[in-house]
Amino acid sequence: MKGNYLLQLIALIVFVQIGFAQQQDSVVNDAIVLELEAVGGYVVPNYPNYPTHNPILGIWGSIGKVHYQSLFSVHYNYPQTGISVGYIHLGNTEIFGQQFFLMPYLSLNTSQKKLHSWWFRFGLGAAYFSTFYDSISNPDNVAIGSSFTWAFQAALHKKWYLSKTSNLKIGGHYLHASNGHTQLPNFGLNSAAVSVAMEFFLNKNNYSENPIKKEKKQHKKQWFVQATQGVGFHELGATAHPIGGAKKEVFSTAFSAGLIFSNHIKIRSGFTYRFYKQYYDDIRKNNLQPYIENPNASASNLYYFIGSEFLFGHISIDVEGGLNLHKPYFNYFYPYYENSSNFDFWLKKLFCTQLGLNGYVLNTQKFQRFNVFAGIHLYANFGQADFTGAIVGTVIKL
Known part of the structure; x- marks a missing residue:
């Protein structure tokens, strides 16, 4: 694609x-x-x-x-x-x-x-x-x-x-x-x-x-809630194989809450649900046990995350780390495709990361209550690339 x-x-x-x-x-x-x-x-x-x-x-x-x-x-x-x-x-x-x-x-x-x-x-x-x-x-x-x-x-x-x-x-x-x-x-x-x-x-x-006039930093805090919807694409396999596979979607929905510090840094915590089309199709195609008993649940991923977003007007740098609570297919995927230690397996099964850029409609230093944004992100399993995706989201100050 x-x-x-x-x-x-x-x-x-x-x-x-x-x-x-x-x-x-x-x-x-x-x-x-x-x-x-x-x-x-x-x-x-x-x-x-x-x-x-x-x-x-x-x-x-x-x-x-x-x-x-x-x-x-x-x-x-x-x-x-x-x-x-x-x-x-x-x-x-x-x-x-x-x-x-x-x-x-x-x-x-x-x-x-x-x-x-x-x-x-x-x-x-x-x-x-x-x-x-x-x-x-x-x-x-x-x-x-x-x-x-x-x-x-x-x-x-x-x-x-x-x-x-x-x-x-x-x-x-x-x-x-x-x-x-x-x-x-x-x-x-x-x-x-x-x-x-x-x-x-x-x-x-x-x-x-330049005659810079030093101004006192503002130290105000404000609560917010945020919701995002995303879609990404990847191939099924390890870093190097198999070659030439189909590219399929990863759908995600996230809800979080947190604090905005001085309109410059957003700290948030919440939960993300993902559905991997690759996992679902692989389970159905190969009748994988025990995942075939509930392929939708087996192809799903739920994790808890903490994120930090650095705000620069209409643009932000978004960093996130998460702890997987539910990702059953990974128990089959990693031993089948990867050739590494049990320690690597547990690190990548437990931890997920995210890095990307967001663009806001309203200046993040000015908006009063409601803002919308879109972003493009790289998602990984403890540093190993998982998929690339785009998100749209809303943030509401409380």
Whole structure:
């Protein structure tokens, strides 16, 4: 279902456009930044008989904004948000191909220093690979099983002030790409890299030049309730096999309640119900005992979760961890498809995780009572990709 990957990419672009629309909530003191970055590093092997490869080389450009006057500026220590577009030569073009990516990012200053400070960057977006696994033409590439994948970046940069219009940056990066188990094989591609970059401020509004007025953080709390409905897709199997299976839906419904702190962080707790179409069809097709006695219940998953959402106007970063209360088919699935220890089995049977981006209709720092949102998320069993999905939801302040 290549259209599924295109929808992921389109959704991310929409989120970014919404994010830049937040400029209406700011004044001219916000800084517009262009960045050019050169990257070098190495792909880190993560399965046996890994293909030989040379170092990776990449170049990408970014456009962003340093938020001096946005409603969330003080709380997040005047962060920088934007979008990066890049190219990476992966050291073995015959097997790994070439990578192109589009990635919204968030950068946070780790200290109160305006000059020569350390910045942490988090990015989550979409990547395109010029070649991927094929049983005939490219059987050695079990890292990437599809042309479109998720792209993730975590980086730490040291910045040096050069002038009113420029900074020098040197950083270290962890880079990851995988398709979220939507098409096998899917070991994912991991890289470690270093970079050198230049930042250019279009409105001469570099950090030391901007007269930042420190304001007191608000410390109010407000209760809320939330409901979401989601649908995702995946293939049935382990990380590397079977190849070429059908992609089927995972349906989910979640209810939660929690606290919003200062209109910037949402902490929630609740329950999620999922129904796996793959599990249901496999049970019926193979008459699996004892699951066939109640295939609907056997293909279901119920878990308790705690989630944290970091709010930036119309956009949020959503992180969630859960404890499975009911997932019976996994007792058959994991021993049949995976070849790992009992300890790994229990970790993945008990714990589930989620990471994604949400886009809100109303500014999360402004809405009074009711808001709606949509998001795209990667779901995993204790870090091992399970499926990729989209959600829509409502949140009501009490």
